[in-house]
Amino acid sequence: MRLTAGQIDVQYFTPSHDGAGLYIVGKIAQGVMHVYDQQQKRFTPFLDGFAASVFTISPDRKWMVYADYPRHYLWRSKLDGSEKLQLTDSYAWVPQWSADSKRIVFSDW
Numbered sequence: 001m002r003l004t005a006g007q008i009d010v011q012y013f014t015p016s017h018d019g020a021g022l023y024i025v026g027k028i029a030q031g032v033m034h035v036y037d038q039q040q041k042r043f044t045p046f047l048d049g050f051a052a053s054v055f056t057i058s059p060d061r062k063w064m065v066y067a068d069y070p071r072h073y074l075w076r077s078k079l080d081g082s083e084k085l086q087l088t089d090s091y092a093w094v095p096q097w098s099a100d101s102k103r104i105v106f107s108d109w
């Protein structure tokens with residue numbers, strides 16, 4: 001019988017004293033992008049704190065490529081988040097831009 005929903009990673013569990021319940025300690029991994037704000041001298045959410053596991057900027061500094069979190073599908077967009085395009089529908093890792101910013105190479109499993 002399934003006791004949890006979603007992507008909770010159960011770390012510890014123990015039954016209640018009366019044996020009718022179960023206590024668990026779990027975690028849910030989350031990824032949120034932040035950028036350091038020089039004026040505020042603190043980290044602030046980047047593009048409203050979207051979730052990404054890997055991230056790289058093109059050599060011409062106009063585009064970014066990132067893997068969404070937790071699926072790790074590869075996306076490309078302008079630095080402001082516009083012109084978003086999903087590039088893969090499977091796990092992708094280690095994206096790298098070509099020197100002319102026209103191509104992206106990546107690893108998949």
